[in-house]
Amino acid sequence: MSYKKIKEGLYSVGILNPNLRVFDIVMKTDFGTSYNSYVIKDKKNALIETCHHRFFDEYVENIQSVIPLNDIDYIILNHTEPDHSGALERLAELCKNAKILCSRAASVYLKSIVNNDSIKFDVVKDGDILNLGSLDLKFIAAPFLHWPDTMFTYCEGLKTVFTCDFLGSHFCEPNVTDTRISYPEKYKTALKGYFNDIFSPFIPYVRAGLEKLESVEFDTACVSHGPVLTDRGFLECALESYKTWSKEKTRTALCLPVFYCSAYGYTRKLAETAVSEIKKLVKDAETSAYDIIEHNMEDLASVMNGSDGFMIGSPTLNRNAVSPVRELLAMIDVINGQKKPIGVFGSYGWSGEAVPSIVAELKSLRLQTIGEGLKINFYPSEDDLEKMRLYTKEFCGAFNR
Ligand SMILES: Cc1cc2nc3c(=O)[nH]c(=O)nc-3n(C[C@H](O)[C@H](O)[C@H](O)COP(=O)(O)O)c2cc1C
Ligand SMILES: [Fe+2]
Ligand SMILES: [Fe+2]
Structure with a gap:
C-alpha cells in the first residue's frame, strides 16, 4: 500500500503488516496488524504518528506519495511506544521543517527513545489548539491509554479524532478503512483481543477516555492499528464495545477460583x-x-x-x-x-x-x-x-x- 485518501485533506500513509503473529512479546496477532500514520494537508501540514523503524523506507515512500517531506510542518505523536515512534529519529532528520509536538510525558520518553539531542520536542497541553490554516487541531490529554504519555488529537473541521492505540486492533485490513471488511467477526475478535491485552489494566482511564470522546463530534476515528473507524463501518460498534467492556461490575458473589x-x-x-x-x-x-x-x-x-x-x-x-x-x-x-x-x-x-x-x-x-x-x-x-x-x-x- 502506498497511501489512501480518507477524506479531503486527510490521508493514511501507514504500513500494513499482515504477517505479524506476536506483538510486544506476549500478544498474539492472528490477523496481522498495521502501523497507521496520517497526513493532514492544509496551509500548514501535519503528520500524525510515525511507525515501527523496521518499515522506514516503505513508510517514507508512502508519505512522499502524498507530500514532500520538506512540506511537513508538524509531526504529532499521540503516544511514544516505539511501534509509533521508532521511525521518528530518521524521519526528523529528513523533515527539516517539522516541529515535533507531543505531551510532556512523551517528551521525556522520546529523549531516551530517539537518543539524539539535536532533535527537539515541543510540548502541548490538554486543550491546546494548533491552527493549520483552515483546520484547527485540538490536543486532548488521555493518560494511561495505555502509557502515561497518551493524548488524542481532534480535528473538528474533519470531524475526525486521532486516538492512537485507543479503539485500535491488531487486524490488517487491506482497504485501510472499515467499510468493506471481508471478515467482520474476525475483526470483532481482534478488537476484543486488543482491548483485553492493552486496555484491561486501565479500565478507569478507558471510561475517562470515552467521556472525553463524548464531548467532541466526529464521524471518523483514525486509530493507530487496524482499520480506520467510520460511522458507515465499525465506529459505533467499537465505542459501544469499549463502553460495555469498561462497565463497573456489579457482582454480589465473590469469585474465588x-x-x-x-x-x-x-x-x-x-x-x-x-x-x-x-x-x-x-x-x-x-x-x-x-x-x-x-x-x-x-x-x-x-x-x-x-x-x-x-x-x-x-x-x-x-x-x-x-x-x-x-x-x-x-x-x-x-x-x-x-x-x-x-x-x-x-x-x-x-x-x-x-x-x-x-x-x-x-x-x-x-x-x-x-x-x-x-x-x-x-x-x-x-x-x-x-x-x-x-x-x-x-x-x-x-x-x-
Ligand atoms: C519428573 C519429576 C520430578 C520431580 N522432582 C522433584 C523435585 O525436584 N523435588 C521434589 O520435592 N519433588 C520432586 N518430584 C516429586 C513430586 O513433587 C511429588 O511426586 C508430588 O507429590 C507430585 O504431586 P502431584 O501428584 O500433585 O503432581 C518430582 C516428580 C516428578 C514426576
Ligand atoms: Fe502502545
Ligand atoms: Fe501501538
Whole structure:
C-alpha cells in the first residue's frame, strides 16, 4: 500500500503488516496488524504518528506519495511506544521543517527513545489548539491509554479524532478503512483481543477516555492499528464495545477460583479440598478447581484476573514449580491485582521448591500471598487435608464481608 485518501485533506500513509503473529512479546496477532500514520494537508501540514523503524523506507515512500517531506510542518505523536515512534529519529532528520509536538510525558520518553539531542520536542497541553490554516487541531490529554504519555488529537473541521492505540486492533485490513471488511467477526475478535491485552489494566482511564470522546463530534476515528473507524463501518460498534467492556461490575458473589497442576493427583486433592472449604466458608462464592493443562490459558487468565482472589497449586518437579503454573501466573494483572489475596499450595517429594518459589515471586511483585503458602509431602494424609482446610480458612479470612 502506498497511501489512501480518507477524506479531503486527510490521508493514511501507514504500513500494513499482515504477517505479524506476536506483538510486544506476549500478544498474539492472528490477523496481522498495521502501523497507521496520517497526513493532514492544509496551509500548514501535519503528520500524525510515525511507525515501527523496521518499515522506514516503505513508510517514507508512502508519505512522499502524498507530500514532500520538506512540506511537513508538524509531526504529532499521540503516544511514544516505539511501534509509533521508532521511525521518528530518521524521519526528523529528513523533515527539516517539522516541529515535533507531543505531551510532556512523551517528551521525556522520546529523549531516551530517539537518543539524539539535536532533535527537539515541543510540548502541548490538554486543550491546546494548533491552527493549520483552515483546520484547527485540538490536543486532548488521555493518560494511561495505555502509557502515561497518551493524548488524542481532534480535528473538528474533519470531524475526525486521532486516538492512537485507543479503539485500535491488531487486524490488517487491506482497504485501510472499515467499510468493506471481508471478515467482520474476525475483526470483532481482534478488537476484543486488543482491548483485553492493552486496555484491561486501565479500565478507569478507558471510561475517562470515552467521556472525553463524548464531548467532541466526529464521524471518523483514525486509530493507530487496524482499520480506520467510520460511522458507515465499525465506529459505533467499537465505542459501544469499549463502553460495555469498561462497565463497573456489579457482582454480589465473590469469585474465588482454584488453579492447579498435578501429575499423580496429590496436588489435585489439595485443590479439591480448598474448593469444598471455600464453599463452606464463603456464602455464594463462585468457586471451581481448574486443572490448568485442561483449559485454554487465555480463558484461565481472564478468570484469574476477574477474580476477587484465587489459590494456585503446583507440585515440585525438578526443583521447580511446573511451567503451566508459571505461564498462568505470568499473565496476572499486577497493576490491578495488588490487593488480591493469593493462596499457594502444592505437593512435593523431597526438596519442595515449588511453593516457596511461587510465593517469593508473587511477593517480589508486591502481590498479597497468604502467609508462606502450604506444601504437603506426597499423598496428602487426613492431617495434611486438615492443614489444607486451615490454610484455605486463612485465605477466606482475607475477605472481610
Ligand atoms: C519428573 C519429576 C520430578 C520431580 N522432582 C522433584 C523435585 O525436584 N523435588 C521434589 O520435592 N519433588 C520432586 N518430584 C516429586 C513430586 O513433587 C511429588 O511426586 C508430588 O507429590 C507430585 O504431586 P502431584 O501428584 O500433585 O503432581 C518430582 C516428580 C516428578 C514426576
Ligand atoms: Fe502502545
Ligand atoms: Fe501501538
